Amino acid sequence: MAWLTLPVDLLSKYLGLFTDVWLTLVFGFLIVPAVFGVPFGIHKYYIKILLSIFEWTTLQMELKAKEKNNQLYKHYTSGIIVKVPDSTLKQEIQDLRCSAGCLSLDPRFELADVFVFCRKALENIIDDDVTKRFSAQKLENWNLLTRSNHNFRYINLQLLALWILGVLIRYGVLLPFRVTVAVTGIFLFVVLSTVVGLIPCTKTYLSDKVHLMGYRLCVRSLTGIVTYHNRENKPKNDGICVANHTTPIDGIVLANDHCYSLVGQLHGGLLGLIQRAMVKSSPHMWFERAEVKDRRLVAKRLRDHVADENKHPVLIFPEGTCVNNTSVMMFRKGSFEIGCTVYPAAIKYDPRFADAFWNSSKFGLMGYLLRMMSSWAIVCSVWYLPPMNRKEGEDAMQFANRVKAAIAAQGGLVDLIWDAGLKRTKVKDTFKEEQQQLYSKILLGDHEYQNHPES
Amino acid sequence: MGSRASTLLREEEIEEIKKETGFSHSQITRLYSRFTSLDKGENGTLSREDFQRIPELAINPLGDRIINAFFPEGEDQVNFKGFMRTLAHFRPIEDNEKNKNPPATEPLNSRTNKLLFAFRLYDLDRDDKISRDELLQVLRMMVGVNISDDQLGSIADRTIQEADTNGDTCISFQEFMKVLEKVDVEQKMSIRFLH
Numbered sequence: 088m089a090w091l092t093l094p095v096d097l098l099s100k101y102l103g104l105f106t107d108v109w110l111t112l113v114f115g116f117l118i119v120p121a122v123f124g125v126p127f128g129i130h131k132y133y134i135k136i137l138l139s140i141f142e143w144t145t146l147q148m149e150l151k152a153k154e155k156n157n158q159l160y161k162h163y164t165s166g167i168i169v170k171v172p173d174s175t176l177k178q179e180i181q182d183l184r185c186s187a188g189c190l191s192l193d194p195r196f197e198l199a200d201v202f203v204f205c206r207k208a209l210e211n212i213i214d215d216d217v218t219k220r221f222s223a224q225k226l227e228n229w230n231l232l233t234r235s236n237h238n239f240r241y242i243n244l245q246l247l248a249l250w251i252l253g254v255l256i257r258y259g260v261l262l263p264f265r266v267t268v269a270v271t272g273i274f275l276f277v278v279l280s281t282v283v284g285l286i287p288c289t290k291t292y293l294s295d296k297v298h299l300m301g302y303r304l305c306v307r308s309l310t311g312i313v314t315y316h317n318r319e320n321k322p323k324n325d326g327i328c329v330a331n332h333t334t335p336i337d338g339i340v341l342a343n344d345h346c347y348s349l350v351g352q353l354h355g356g357l358l359g360l361i362q363r364a365m366v367k368s369s370p371h372m373w374f375e376r377a378e379v380k381d382r383r384l385v386a387k388r389l390r391d392h393v394a395d396e397n398k399h400p401v402l403i404f405p406e407g408t409c410v411n412n413t414s415v416m417m418f419r420k421g422s423f424e425i426g427c428t429v430y431p432a433a434i435k436y437d438p439r440f441a442d443a444f445w446n447s448s449k450f451g452l453m454g455y456l457l458r459m460m461s462s463w464a465i466v467c468s469v470w471y472l473p474p475m476n477r478k479e480g481e482d483a484m485q486f487a488n489r490v491k492a493a494i495a496a497q498g499g500l501v502d503l504i505w506d507a508g509l510k511r512t513k514v515k516d517t518f519k520e521e522q523q524q525l526y527s528k529i530l531l532g533d534h535e536y537q538n539h540p541e542s
Numbered sequence: 543m544g545s546r547a548s549t550l551l552r553e554e555e556i557e558e559i560k561k562e563t564g565f566s567h568s569q570i571t572r573l574y575s576r577f578t579s580l581d582k583g584e585n586g587t588l589s590r591e592d593f594q595r596i597p598e599l600a601i602n603p604l605g606d607r608i609i610n611a612f613f614p615e616g617e618d619q620v621n622f623k624g625f626m627r628t629l630a631h632f633r634p635i636e637d638n639e640k641n642k643n644p645p646a647t648e649p650l651n652s653r654t655n656k657l658l659f660a661f662r663l664y665d666l667d668r669d670d671k672i673s674r675d676e677l678l679q680v681l682r683m684m685v686g687v688n689i690s691d692d693q694l695g696s697i698a699d700r701t702i703q704e705a706d707t708n709g710d711t712c713i714s715f716q717e718f719m720k721v722l723e724k725v726d727v728e729q730k731m732s733i734r735f736l737h
Contacts, residue, residue, distance in 0.1 A: 167572045169734040187725035196681065196697050198705065198713075199722055201663055202730045204604040204684070209632050210733055211598040213576060218596055222579065509597050518601040523686030526603065530685060530697070 113267050130312045130464075134440070137463055140249070141230050141439060147246050148229060167214050176525045179203045194532030216503060220410045221510045223442045230439050232462065257461045265308045265460045272304025277364040284367030291397070294368035295346050302343045309336065310464040315344050320471035322347070322400040326393060326428035331494055332404035332507075333412040334445045335452070336459070337434055340467060347402035348392060350385075352376060358452075370398055382421060393427045400430065405487065406507045411444040412436050414501035415494055418487040428474045431490050433498035437466040448510075470497045551622070559623060563630035563650060569735055573629065577622050587619035588612070603684045607663050615668075631659045634732040654719075656731040661718050671712040674698055 174182075180203055184192050187199065231253040279297045286293065306313065321344070322328040328347060330337060338349060346369070353362060353373040362373050372388055392398050405418035412435065423429065436443040441462030445455050459465065472493055477486045488504075495502035551574050559570055578584075580592050593609045594600050602608070612620045612628045620628075630650040648655065664672045664680050677698045685694065705713045705721045713721075 166736055167569075167576060169736060183725070183730055186730065187722070196701055198664075198701065198718065199660075199725050199730075200684070201604060201660055201680070202725075202727075204602055205608060205660060205663065206632070206731060206733065208599055208602045208605055208608040209629070211596055211602070212593065213573070213629070213733065215596045215598050217598065219579070505597060513594070514597040514600045518597075519603060519605075520686055522601055523603050523684065524688055527685040527688035531689065531693075 109263075110267075113264060130310075133464070134312065134466065137230075137440065144229050144231060144246060144249065147243060151243070168210060170214075176203070176522065177529055179207075180529055194530060196530055200526075216414075216501075217505045217509060220414050220416065220503070220507075222411065222446060223444050224411050224413050224438050226438055230463065257463070261310070262461050265310065268304060269308035269460070272301060272308060273361065275304070276301030277361060280364045280368045291369075298342070298346055298365070298369060302339055305339045306343045309339075309459055311336075311340065311343075312464055312466045313340055313343060314468045316468065316470045318344075318471060320430065320473050321345050322430035322432075322471075322474075323428075324396050324398060324400060326430055326474065327389070327401045327403050327422055327425070328430045328432055329403050329405050329418070329422065329490060329494075330432040330434055331412070331415045331498065331500065332406045332409050333434065333436060334409055334443045334455075336443060336465065337404065338402060340434060340465075340469060341402060341432060344469070346399045348372060348399045349402055350374075350389070372401070386421065386425065389422070390425050390427075393425060405491075408507045408510055409445045409447065410507050410510075411446075412438070412500070414503050415491050415498070416503050416505055416507040418491045420483040420487050423477070423483040423487045423490070426477065428476055429486075429490055430474050431472040431494050433470045433472065433494045433500075435468050435498040435500070437468075440464045440466045443467070472497055555623075559626050562623075563626050564633060565626065565630065565735070566737060569737065570626070573626065574622060577625055587621050588625065589619055603686070604663065604680070607680070607683065611659065611662065631656055632731060632733045634734060635728045651732070653727050656727050657719055657722060658715065660731065661715055664713075671710075671714055672718070673712050674702060677701065677713075 180200060181192060183199060183203055184197060191197070231250055233250075276297065280294070280301070283293045283297050305311075328341070330341060338347075341347065342349075348369065348371050349365075350372045351362075351374070353359060353375055362371070365371050366373065370392065372392065374385065378384055389401060392401060403422045405422055406416050407419055410416055441459060441464060443459070443465060445452075450458070475486075475490055475493070477483070481489070492502050494500070551571065556567060556570050559565065560567065565573070577588070580595070581588055582592060582595070583589070590609055590613070593612070594605075599605045599609070612625060614620070614624065627650065633651040635651060635653065661672070662668070664676055666676055666679070678694060681694050681698060689697075702711060702713060705717050707717055707720070708714070
């Protein structure tokens with residue numbers, strides 16, 4: 088079978104050469120600079136090129152839509168209904184009764200009162216503030232990813248060619264590079280973190296370096312282009328850092344710039360391995376599943392950690408779950424009851440390059456990472472806000488809302504009072520009872536209501 | 543970007559809905575996008591749970607009744623046409639003048655039909671009369687546990703007394719319309735849709 092050995096030889100030679108070149112490129116240009124913190128440099132041009140391509144594709148789609156005499160549906164510039172500013176139930180009922188001369192403004196029931204509830208309900212059915220936060224943000228321009236365009240159909244040959252080219256680049260070039268960097272990074276991190284943990288003296292200094300290196304490699308592996316603003320407000324060791332939550336990558340993005348102690352549940356598998364390695368060189372707080380439910384235990388450990396000056400600030404995401412980065416939802420008050428300084432941070436992802444939101448009901452962590460690694464890039468901005476403390480006479484919930492408003496204002500996000508947990512659970516009955524109470528007051532008049540508030 | 547909407551919703555269907563409800567092409571595609579985002583089961587119909595998932599609707603005291611209005615008698619699923627038919631009641635009346643082809647029958651968003659929608663929120667058994675019990679049910683939904691049975695009963699009695707002209711201790715649709723004849727129904731039961 089001599090004739091078979093020749094092509095096999097050639098093939099293995101070329102494969103070997105290819106692997107050598109590839110590994111040199113990856114190590115030389117990605118891993119080594121990342122290990123030592125040297126920037127790579129071509130990111131600006133990469134983004135500029137991508138943006139001009141996206142503008143061109145949208146233009147093509149608009150032209151095509153014009154041919155058919157339809158308008159291209161832009162989710163942000165066009166809404167469905169005119170949004171009126173919020174008014175209270177009392178105001179609306181009064182408006183209704185005033186507009187009809189025959190209805191009385193006195194405390195009594197009018198058959199027409201149902202109109203107010205009716206209209207509000209219909210407005211919410213057509214467009215509400217909450218449900219749209221739990222699915223990916225819709226884009227104005229198409230970014231050549233079919234996942235962000237539900238309506239992929241043939242527009243013209245150039246667009247199709249461009250899309251195919253995009254797929255080849257993303258899955259053929261970018262994805263393998265990124266996976267290599269990620270795997271190397273995690274491996275290095277686990278090994279070095281364990282080693283550093285064994286050295287008694289210069290533990291903190293070395294462990295910080297190892298942690299930062301690990302996060303840098305992770306960010307590079309996702310082609311993360313992060314811009315940090317207001318670095319003078321970086322969290323110090325005496326407090327906690329809170330930020331809005333969009334994705335598990337949030338932690339990596341923040342930890343790329345400063346060392347934090349993380350809080351969370353201890354997992355199994357690869358993630359658990361990484362968590363255990365982290366703890367060997369730096370004090371993170373991982374809880375067993377049963378312990379997580381015990382709020383007092385968690386609060387005590389947090390308090391002890393914050394009191395120790397040598398330990399890094401704790402990183403907490405008070406929303407409790409991921410939302411789609413267009414809004415900030417209710418902050419859980421637990422972290423604000425500890426009584427230490429809070430360092431808020433706002434994170435805003437640019438949706439044109441990747442959809443960073445982790446929709447845990449749609450895909451698991453591995454599927455999510457695959458999508459992230461096959462997107463164009465993860466471009467985001469992080470703003471460090473000035474530290475905040477609880478004011479006199481302010482309770483934990485009010486403090487939490489104040490911090491939330493500051494983060495929303497900085498990140499250009501909508502500030503909502505709704506609980507992000509509504510992603511999975513039903514809304515509590517107390518809210519409906521509030522509405523019923525308000526209406527009862529209108530029926531009876533405030534004075535009489537005080538005297539008869541029972542069933 | 544055309545959403546899932548424009549490909550899955552055929553042009554003929556859009557034309558049918560346009561004729562029946564008076565909504566414009568772009569309004570229909572936008573509302574279809576909303577319909578599909580509410581349809582978590584992705585089977586082309588909405589169930590009551592799909593509506594209940596909207597928190598602001600779930601806390602509305604009359605939320606359940608209004609959700610009911612979308613579903614035809616005895617059914618648990620509503621398709622897009624049914625959804626649009628119910629929404630059409632809330633189109634502003636002045637929008638009708640913009641229509642090039644007005645429907646042959648009375649439009650869904652006429653003053654009478656808007657009042658009928660509100661009447662049906664009370665009249666659960668569809669016998670064209672609001673009985674004392676039906677009125678009490680709606681009142682109880684709106685006030686919760688905050689008012690006693692006696693007080694609520696007297697409120698209901700007084701309302702029926704004021705509206706009832708033929709002495710049958712129920713409120714018919716005609717009597718209902720009479721009570722509300724001066725109310726600006728056109729404005730209060732309309733939602734301003736963007737074009």
